[in-house]
Amino acid sequence: MSLRENPVVVRALRFLGVGGFCFIVTLAVNYGLKFTVLGAHPTTAFLIANTVATVVSYVLSRQYTFQDRNDAYRKRTQFIGFCVVSAIGIIINSAPLYISRWVFGLHTPEVSFLVQETADFISGPVIGTALAMVFRWWALHKFVFPDEQKADKEVELAA
Known part of the structure; x- marks a missing residue:
């Protein structure tokens, strides 16, 4: 079986593609808000940007990444779990x-604007996204879009 035929590899590549697209959505919304109406509230701008990207991610994950685990009768449960x-x-x-920003104090006037923005980018979109991506990959597989055959076997074994 080649890597392209392995369903886990295909799903992982799709997950990374959806994540990459949502990363761009996050950056666009975050910087759009941060440099306009939420300049004094960078964490709020980042939270809003992540929320917008999450909605996009749900649609793409359900229809593209986990399409083989997309059961219509579980739609409500999947949505709640995804949320x-x-x-x-x-x-x-x-x-x-x-x-x-608020523990290490990496914001103006304590540091230069360039240091602030570099720290914001490294801490939020880079470190934060990497940590959240690992968590989401694990949790979506485990709880939201589980392998139905494994879940059925576990229920049978528990009974």
């Missing part, structure tokens, strides 16, 4: 930015 996992992911994603 819970995504809310936790947003907190994980935003925590490094919050820590950078």
